[in-house]
Amino acid sequence: MRRAITSVLFAFAASVAPALAVDPPYEPEMEHLAQTLGSLYFLNPLCNAASTDWRDQMSDLITKDEPDPDRQGRLYGAFNAGYTAYSRLYRTCTPSAQDALARLLLDAESTARDIHQHYSE
16 A cells, blocks of 8 residues: 555646656856857957957857757857956957957867867768
């Protein structure tokens, strides 16, 4: 009897709790890349007249990765956090902003390459 009740309760609990998606192993790197792209989206037009549209790059990346809605929200949140962080620091292109831009470009390239090398099929 006790075993039957336990199995019924377990089955009920399993049916009530929503299944949570498991993040891919590259999720931390993707969130880092998203934050970097958000920072580039703010800094690049500030310091470069002709610039890459990093928001379009982020959108393409998300489209290709096909994340579930939760992951998609976290990736866009990381992008927005990167944008916000640099928008609080800079209003004009300064030497410091140019240095940050150069470092961010290298970081984005390195992170994207690492994700591709370690996790692509």
